[in-house]
Amino acid sequence: MDKFEKLTGIAAPMPLVNIDTDMIIPKVFLKTIKRSGLGVNLFDEMRYDREGNEIADFVLNKPQYRNAEILIAGDNFGCGSSREHAPWALADFGIKAVISTSFADIFFNNCFKNGILPIVLPREQVDLLMSDAEKGQNARMTVDLEAQVITTSDGAEIPFEVDAFRKHCLLNGLDDIGLTLEKKAAIDAFEAKAAQARPWV
């Protein structure tokens, strides 16, 4: 996994609440057996008409947001299905951080596994970042994971919380499975104990 340390980029505003995983990546694109190549279909039904032409007023089709690397999103972003195709599509498009007042649980977890940093902030701060993002390509924000601070285009600093273990994994681009396998002895011991206690499992 790519490391996430410090990112300076354009933020796109998506104030709609409850943007679900079907919107992020519709099911027709779940038939792939690969992780890559989904960026072109990110937000497909909002982004293109039935003939495949771009819908001009969709935010990521606007010239100033085509290279966005940060999304500022409405409440409860990523609700719905467990499809990791949603963060795969975001990552493949180039989105590296998503900021909202809240995220759906499974989507939130899936982001960290793909080098995307989801950040939860209080409403006033999300509103402030939303306004900043609306300035388009002049508004380059910085997300500093090490320092846990977002810096707006005006230089305002907004601190954020992140789980220490997940921060460590993102900063170092660590693979969870490798880390867990270092604890194989604990897993084996648990299995032996559970086989005694609950042999029917």
Next chain:
Amino acid sequence: MPKTLYDKIWDAHVADEAEDGTCLLYIDRHLVHEVTSPQAFEGLRMAGRQVHAPDKTIAVPDHNVPTTLDRAKGIDNEESRIQVDALDQNARDFAIHYYPVDDIRQGIVHIVGPEQGWTLPGMTVVCGDSHTATHGAFGALAHGIGTSEVEHVLATQTLIQKKSKNMKVEITGKLNPGVTAKDITLAVIGKTGTAGGTGYVIEYCGEAIRDLSMEGRMTVCNMAIEGGARAGLIAPDETTFAYVKGRPHAPKGAQWDAALAWWKTLHSDDDAQWDKVITLKGEEIEPVVTWGTSPEDVLPISGVVPSPSDFTGGKVEAVKRALDYMGLKPGTPLSDIPVDAVFVGSCTNGRIEDLREVAKILKGKKVAEGVRMMIVPGSGLVREQAEEEGLADIFKQAGADWRLAGCSMCLAMNPDQLAPEERCASTSNRNFEGRQGYKGRTHLVSPAMAAAAAITGHLTDVREMI
């Protein structure tokens, strides 16, 4: 210290705990389907890893499979076929339990697991599918995971987790006739919103929950995810034990006795602490329908389509968009909304009891002119039982399309889809934009309400028909 049911199951499965509270949670059952697993198996191969516990891993294709009677001829869509073939291959290569498309036991993964006795009280159950919450009906801690986590569970049989908070949702009293488990679960989401459960595991309790069959309990827990919760739980009781006993993978003999003794301890202690409590009166729940594009857009069938001005904050824009998408005008009585299609099925409502409810309403009646009704059993065994009970004859005589098992039009990954602007009363779980087909319009309802709409051709209060 007093514990909740969630606390008890959690504590019994912690294989390792770090100083910051990050745990390795041991997984008892890993269910796998074709859409969210190919990349995980590929990851194992690339790293030269094996499946840690193939005996605890169960795979079945469901999302992509055709539900037409001629499906033995194979899958037309190439990508769908490749995905199902990949699952066939992975199941063989890694020696995991498998129910292929032509096996009578094949069906929707969340219906097959309980049906075969893989899901048992007190277990941890995961699947690369958000509706894994279904299995919580047995008092099992069950939730959806992403594909990276599928790979993690395949390789280690554990999941890296932090504990969620405890929420109690109590449904007191009795349900009125015509009100079902689906109405309970939608009414709860209507009250909490789709983010109300975020960060929590919900335990559903109260007389109205106790009175439900296992099928009904699965319907309630299935939609816990639609309320944002990590999982939904119902404490196991005699109803649970009776359902589990004798299933192919349920314990037998002395092991049954030992299991039962432990299962009977799986309930929240009287003085357990809850981070949040929600109470609904069973008598006050009405048959409900959704009018928008989020499962929280719920109203009793006696209501009218709301106006954006009834809402505040970001929801105002969302409601404008939803009404436009749904083609609805504020103030329209919900029971005046005509439907073009009716879908009965899915992991929410594709079990035998759901089909019985539909048959009860449909018996001796016809599906309205111009309405197409699709009835898709949740598994081959559900289909077989519905045929033995004569339900299938009622469906066919009514003019409904009686099909083979799969996820079908719940998410429309196979050819079972709505046309643009086609409007559907659906027993599934999500009314998101495009969910049942590009520009398709979904109204979530109970099986009984779906049958009522099929007969009249518009959303209908089923209480007028019983």
